[in-house]
Amino acid sequence: MSKPAVQSITRVAVIGTGVVGASWAAYFLAYGMDVAASDPGSGAEDYLRGFIERVRPDLAQLGLAGNGSLSFYTDAEEAAADAGFIQENAPEREELKRDLLARLDRATSPDVIIASSTSSLLRSRMVQDCEAPERVIVAHPFNPPHLVPLVELVGEPAATQRAADFYSAIGKRPVVLKREAVGHIANRLTAALWREALYILEQGIAEVEDIDAAVAYGPGPRWAHMGPFMTYHLGGGPGGLQHYMDHLGPSQVRRWKDLGTPAMNEDLTRRAVEGVFREAAGRPIKELERERDEALIRWRMAVRKPA
Numbered sequence: 001m002s003k004p005a006v007q008s009i010t011r012v013a014v015i016g017t018g019v020v021g022a023s024w025a026a027y028f029l030a031y032g033m034d035v036a037a038s039d040p041g042s043g044a045e046d047y048l049r050g051f052i053e054r055v056r057p058d059l060a061q062l063g064l065a066g067n068g069s070l071s072f073y074t075d076a077e078e079a080a081a082d083a084g085f086i087q088e089n090a091p092e093r094e095e096l097k098r099d100l101l102a103r104l105d106r107a108t109s110p111d112v113i114i115a116s117s118t119s120s121l122l123r124s125r126m127v128q129d130c131e132a133p134e135r136v137i138v139a140h141p142f143n144p145p146h147l148v149p150l151v152e153l154v155g156e157p158a159a160t161q162r163a164a165d166f167y168s169a170i171g172k173r174p175v176v177l178k179r180e181a182v183g184h185i186a187n188r189l190t191a192a193l194w195r196e197a198l199y200i201l202e203q204g205i206a207e208v209e210d211i212d213a214a215v216a217y218g219p220g221p222r223w224a225h226m227g228p229f230m231t232y233h234l235g236g237g238p239g240g241l242q243h244y245m246d247h248l249g250p251s252q253v254r255r256w257k258d259l260g261t262p263a264m265n266e267d268l269t270r271r272a273v274e275g276v277f278r279e280a281a282g283r284p285i286k287e288l289e290r291e292r293d294e295a296l297i298r299w300r301m302a303v304r305k306p307a
Helices: 019-030 044-061 076-080 094-107 157-169 186-202 208-216 219-223 228-235 237-258 266-280 285-303
Strands: 011-015 034-038 070-073 085-088 113-116 136-141 150-154 173-176
Touching: 011 019, 011 076, 019 034, 019 044, 019 085, 019 136, 034 076, 044 070, 044 285, 070 076, 076 094, 085 094, 094 113, 113 157, 136 157, 150 157, 157 173, 186 208, 186 266, 208 219, 208 266, 219 228, 228 237
Parallel strands: 011 034, 011 085, 034 070, 085 113, 113 136, 150 173
Antiparallel strands: 136 150
C-alpha cells in the first residue's frame, strides 16, 4: 500500500487532550488541518475547546490562522480511524501507552504514522504489543508545542524520515535521535542544568532568584539562537571550536569536577519552593504562563528563521 504524502495529510488524530495534546490540537487546527480528538477524561472536550479558543490569537500572531475543523470522540480508535497522522499524548505510564499504541495500531491502516509525545519512556518498550511497530515512533515536543518548534523523533529510519518531513512542512523543527535514550536530547540537557541549579542552591552559592537570572540574562539569550556546540565554536574566536578545545578545554574539565549532585530532600525542596514564590512575587501560575507565552511569541516573530 502506498504511503500518504506529506501534502496529502489533512486530518490528524490527537489522542489524549491534556496540556500537551490540547496544544498539539490547537497547532494542527491553526495550520488548517482537521483534528479528530479523543480523551476519556471527564470534561476533556470542554477543556480542549476552551484551550483552543484561548491560544487562537497567539497562533494568529505567528501567521497561523487556519480554520481546521475539530471533532471529538470518546473512543480513541474511532478518532484515529480516518486520520493521515496520529499524535498520541496519553499520560506517562508505560503500561497505559503500550496498550493504547497497540489498540491504535490494530485499528488503523499500517501506512499511517503513530507518533507518541512521550518525554521519557523508551519506544522499544512501548511498541512490544504492536503488529506494525515500525510505523510507531516517539515524537516528543517541548511545552507548549503550539509555540515551541522542537520535536524529537525516535524510531525506524523510514518512519522518522516521513514524520520529519511532515513536521517540517507544518513549521516545526524535528531532530532525529540515532538511538533511543531516556529523556531523548533536550530533557537530558535540561536535566543536567536543573541538577546543577539545585546543587548551587543546596551548597549556598546563590539563591533561586539569582540562579534563574544567571541563566535568563546570560547564556539563555544565546541558547535561544544556537546550541552549545555552536556557542562554544564562537567562544573560540577566529579559531573556532578547535581553538576553544585546545586552549580552554582543561578549564571545562576543572569545572566538571566541581559540579555536584544535590540531595533531593525536604529541606532542599522547601528552599526551592520558597525561592520561586519570592521570584513570582504573588503572580499566579496562569499569569506566569501568559508572560512565558508572550515572550515565546516575541522570540518566534523576531527570529523568523526556518524551522
